[in-house]
Amino acid sequence: MKIYIYLLFFFILISCSEEIEIETSLPSTPEDLIQHTSEFQKEVIEVTDGVHMAIGFALANAMMVEGEDSNIIIDTTGTVETAREVKEIFELINPNPISAIIYTHNHGDHVYGASVFAEDSDPEIYAHSSTEKYISRVIGILRPIISSRSGKMFGNVLPNEDVENNGIGPFLEIGKDGRTPGLLYPTKVFEDKLEFEVSGIKVVLYHAPGETNDQLFVWLPDKKALFPGDNFYKTFPNLYTIRGTPYRDLAGWVNSIDMMRYLEPEHLIPSHTRPISGKEEIYKTLTTYRDGIQYVHDQTIRMMNLGMGPDEIAEKISLPKHLGDSPFLKEFYGSPEWSARNVFSGYLGWFDGNPSTLKPLPRMEEANNIIALAGGWEKLFSIAEESFKKEQYQWALQLTDYLLLTKPNNKETNILRQSCLQALGERESNPNSRYFYLSSAALLDENYKQNNLLAPTQESINKYPIEAMLEILKVSVVPEKSIEKDIQLLFQFTDTGKKFSLFLRKGVLEIQPFEVAGSSVQVLAKEEDMKAVLTGFKSLPISMVTGSIKVNGSKSDLLSLFSSVRS
Numbered sequence: 343m344k345i346y347i348y349l350l351f352f353f354i355l356i357s358c359s360e361e362i363e364i365e366t367s368l369p370s371t372p373e374d375l376i377q378h379t380s381e382f383q384k385e386v387i388e389v390t391d392g393v394h395m396a397i398g399f400a401l402a403n404a405m406m407v408e409g410e411d412s413n414i415i416i417d418t419t420g421t422v423e424t425a426r427e428v429k430e431i432f433e434l435i436n437p438n439p440i441s442a443i444i445y446t447h448n449h450g451d452h453v454y455g456a457s458v459f460a461e462d463s464d465p466e467i468y469a470h471s472s473t474e475k476y477i478s479r480v481i482g483i484l485r486p487i488i489s490s491r492s493g494k495m496f497g498n499v500l501p502n503e504d505v506e507n508n509g510i511g512p513f514l515e516i517g518k519d520g521r522t523p524g525l526l527y528p529t530k531v532f533e534d535k536l537e538f539e540v541s542g543i544k545v546v547l548y549h550a551p552g553e554t555n556d557q558l559f560v561w562l563p564d565k566k567a568l569f570p571g572d573n574f575y576k577t578f579p580n581l582y583t584i585r586g587t588p589y590r591d592l593a594g595w596v597n598s599i600d601m602m603r604y605l606e607p608e609h610l611i612p613s614h615t616r617p618i619s620g621k622e623e624i625y626k627t628l629t630t631y632r633d634g635i636q637y638v639h640d641q642t643i644r645m646m647n648l649g650m651g652p653d654e655i656a657e658k659i660s661l662p663k664h665l666g667d668s669p670f671l672k673e674f675y676g677s678p679e680w681s682a683r684n685v686f687s688g689y690l691g692w693f694d695g696n697p698s699t700l701k702p703l704p705r706m707e708e709a710n711n712i713i714a715l716a717g718g719w720e721k722l723f724s725i726a727e728e729s730f731k732k733e734q735y736q737w738a739l740q741l742t743d744y745l746l747l748t749k750p751n752n753k754e755t756n757i758l759r760q761s762c763l764q765a766l767g768e769r770e771s772n773p774n775s776r777y778f779y780l781s782s783a784a785l786l787d788e789n790y791k792q793n794n795l796l797a798p799t800q801e802s803i804n805k806y807p808i809e810a811m812l813e814i815l816k817v818s819v820v821p822e823k824s825i826e827k828d829i830q831l832l833f834q835f836t837d838t839g840k841k842f843s844l845f846l847r848k849g850v851l852e853i854q855p856f857e858v859a860g861s862s863v864q865v866l867a868k869e870e871d872m873k874a875v876l877t878g879f880k881s882l883p884i885s886m887v888t889g890s891i892k893v894n895g896s897k898s899d900l901l902s903l904f905s906s907v908r909s
């Protein structure tokens with residue numbers, strides 16, 4: 343409903359003589375997106391004998407497979423609170439202990455509920471060998487940006503009632519309503535394929551790169567049940583995610599689905615959306631799905647080879663009717679357009695091949711030129727305003743880029759931009775783009791306070807490897823504060839015995855996991871005390887005064903290093 347308020351404000355503010363036009367006919371949420379919510383009806387489904395799916399509790403499903411005297415959990419949901427809710431229901435079905443947890447991949451909505459499922463029985467946690475690295479990356483060096491972009495994409499910055507569903511689940515629970523993460527790292531990892539037996543259940547894990555490079559699928563040969571993780575769900579797949587992701591290899595994804603198809607499963611139990619049973623139905627559906635992915639991949643490359651750039655390919659690509667009409671390829675999560683751009687940049691990188699984009703004008707110079715063309719800033723503003731009234735929302739939004747670049751935080755432009763974003767968002771059925779627009783509009787509100795999606799707790803930090811935390815230090819060096827510095831320090835952790843040599847050298851921080859001779863400064867601390875300082879839970883000067891961090895040598899060198907990494 344917010345669009346109407348903004349529109350009202352906008353028209354009153356800009357042109358008092360204008361008649362107020364309110365588009366009452368516009369539905370605030372498109373009907374197809376409302377219909378899609380039924381996909382996430384909250385329940386526990388017994389898919390086949392002893393195989394249960396908890397759906398609708400969280401963004402991702404959690405599954406339980408009953409063994410003879412213990413059970414297996416596949417994916418754990420994304421918080422302690424959602425995992426607890428699911429676990430209590432699973433225990434009513436079968437109270438036996440949990441002896442194995444399997445992560446289909448590293449994403450938080452699958453792994454952050456693990457501590458709850460593990461609390462009574464200390465189960466083995468299975469994952470691909472690269473899963474730990476990817477978990478650390480998201481909660482490590484990329485946390486600030488992934489957190490902010492995920493918050494927009496999932497609509498976690500919006501009031502709960504404004505989020506109809508998230509396309510692959512009802513809502514993202516991580517960071518929502520005070521819920522907390524309960525991450526555990528994998529204890530048993532593999533490379534290509536792993537076979538084992540748990541409580542009479544034969545399990546085969548296949549490495550299956552697709553939505554993520556560490557993705558696996560679970561095959562229970564005796565039950566003909568296959569758990570595809572996030573390589574299959576009932577919407578067009580997120581071959582690229584707008585929250586930001588490493589390149590998703592489409593050819594590998596197709597190959598992974600083909601591995602599943604030829605096992606001829608009778609039950610397909612995805613980590614998002616509902617299960618499917620029936621050998622023919624599953625084969626047909628997986629074939630449609632893999633064809634959708636391969637079509638986008640192959641056609642993008644064909645167009646690339648004809649010399650087209652990513653913008654042109656994105657304009658041209660669309661699924662043929664027989665694929666586009668499939669209920670499994672409706673665009674409630676990914677889109678062919680974003681995917682084509684992903685394929686282009688995955689194979690060719692950022693340069694589109696057009697010499698005019700090789701060294702574009704600085705943004706400010708371009709903005710000033712456009713403003714001059716329009717006849718001045720006020721004139722460009724009124725063109726943007728007119729465009730909005732003519733429902734050319736995208737064009738009006740693009741013009742606000744120039745207006746705001748040249749007059750940052752201009753109130754009238756912010757209101758116009760909010761109105762454009764609201765109008766674009768309201769019309770979107772794809773939840774990712776819908777909430778990205780609507781959240782961006784909400785964030786333009788002066789009084790809005792951003793929710794920190796993946797804000798770590800002190801407890802979670804203690805489980806976090808010190809090596810990964812030191813990586814964060816490297817990418818936080820501020821050149822202006824360090825360009826004159828040349829400091830060498832030795833960090834020595836008194837509880838684990840680990841040593842790290844740090845060299846801050848004119849804007850670059852080198853860190854080595856061993857002692858390099860030549861440091862006159864030794865820093866002695868327990869890992870958890872250093873982690874608390876690195877994450878800002880404790881202050882460095884106070885830790886030095888209380889003695890939790892001891893320095894042999896120049897204290898000012900340590901203070902100087904830390905003052906170089908705070909922006």
Ligand SMILES: [Zn+2]
Nearest residue numbers: 402449451572
């Ligand atoms: Zn997922």
